[in-house]
Amino acid sequence: MVKKELVKRSPIRVLEKSIHGGLGKGKIGVFTARKGVGKTACLVHFAIDKLINDQKVLHISFAEEPHHIESWYKQVFNEVAKAYKLENTSIFYNEIVPNRIILHYKKTSYNFEIIRQSIERIIRDGAFLPEMIIVDGFDFEANDPAQLSHWKELAQERNAEIWFSATLHMENMQFDERGIPAPVNRFTDLFSVIIMLLPMQDHIDLKLLKDNDSMDLEKLRLKLDPHTMLIANRRA
Numbered sequence: 001m002v003k004k005e006l007v008k009r010s011p012i013r014v015l016e017k018s019i020h021g022g023l024g025k026g027k028i029g030v031f032t033a034r035k036g037v038g039k040t041a042c043l044v045h046f047a048i049d050k051l052i053n054d055q056k057v058l059h060i061s062f063a064e065e066p067h068h069i070e071s072w073y074k075q076v077f078n079e080v081a082k083a084y085k086l087e088n089t090s091i092f093y094n095e096i097v098p099n100r101i102i103l104h105y106k107k108t109s110y111n112f113e114i115i116r117q118s119i120e121r122i123i124r125d126g127a128f129l130p131e132m133i134i135v136d137g138f139d140f141e142a143n144d145p146a147q148l149s150h151w152k153e154l155a156q157e158r159n160a161e162i163w164f165s166a167t168l169h170m171e172n173m174q175f176d177e178r179g180i181p182a183p184v185n186r187f188t189d190l191f192s193v194i195i196m197l198l199p200m201q202d203h204i205d206l207k208l209l210k211d212n213d214s215m216d217l218e219k220l221r222l223k224l225d226p227h228t229m230l231i232a233n234r235r236a
Helices: 003-009 012-018 039-052 067-083 089-099 112-126 145-157
Strands: 028-033 057-061 100-104 132-136 161-167 193-199 204-211 222-224 231-233
Touching: 003 012, 003 039, 012 039, 012 204, 012 231, 028 039, 028 145, 039 057, 039 067, 039 089, 039 132, 039 161, 039 193, 057 112, 067 089, 067 100, 089 100, 100 112, 112 145, 132 145, 145 161
Parallel strands: 028 161, 028 193, 057 100, 057 132, 132 161
Antiparallel strands: 193 204, 204 222, 222 231
């Protein structure tokens, strides 16, 4: 299967259609769920989709074990290859990997200006202009809207879309009047798109909680398959 057909048939096109064409450059969005539900898998599937479409991705991780990020990319790509019966998968993977850069930072030493400087250096010295930036493991409990606003400014300055992952409380989850859970609801105004992952009996639902300024939220007919960890169409 050629790249164009693979991109066209991706279930991510369904998500983009549901949120009026996708997140969009200069905007920030978030996948939120409890720990271990599948936020990183969703972000990596998004990234793989961009890479297959010959776009560049910068993945910024605050994970405790950063070497797992590369494993996520290989796992998700292999599942995509299996689902679409791709041939010469190792060659294909090696072709798209140069369009991805992974940066790791410790949560305890978070400093946005240091991160910005690293990004600017990559853009300047490596001529690497990412269309998508992933921020995985950002601590929404320890930061405030002023900190997140820096990331939105970065998205606008670099004409990129930035997707975050946000971990919810394991117990006593609290929601505001719009159904947006804490701690994400402190940052609602900054996010253009908010998607919550809800564990079901045999799959994980993707629920749209915010779609720009639209009050009529479309139901996402998508799920995260817990076996393949891929976003997939949901028939029911």
